Amino acid sequence: MSTLFEKIIAREIPSDVVFEDDQCIVINDINPVAPIHVLIIPKKPIVKLADAEAGDQALLGHLMLVAGEVARQLGVAEGFRLIVNNGEGGGQTIFHLHLHLLAGRDFTEAQL
Ligand code: 5GP
Secondary structure (H helix, E strand, O other), X not given: OOXXXXXXHOOOOOOOEEEEOOOEEEEEOOOOOOOEEEEEEEOOOOOOHHHOOHHHHHHXXXXXXXXXXXXXXXXXXXXXXXXXXXXXXXXXXXXXXXXXXXXXXXXXXXXX
């Protein structure tokens, strides 16, 4: 059974797309916890970060580079936070790897 993010990638479910290339899609989170809250999602359906393999190294690096690129595009390259929730115990609710990019509020006093 495909996850919500696979359906979003396939355009079976609408989303607000911020960036897309051959390897990933970046969408606005439907329930943002910061003024800017986007999800960087690989098109390859890796269940969670701990399931990534050596062959995914370039893809994982690409997601980080896209985070920086999207942050520049959104004007927040000087202040953003990246989060990966891994597994139920890590707060993951959609089991298709994704990075949360949060920005637009002060994170200097916030807890991790
Ligand atoms: P997780 O808890 O798995 O790390 O993050 C899943 C994220 O997906 C949550 O921040 C949640 O708000 C977001 N989300 C859940 N359903 C949808 C949806 O239908 N569309 C979008 N754009 N985001 C969603």
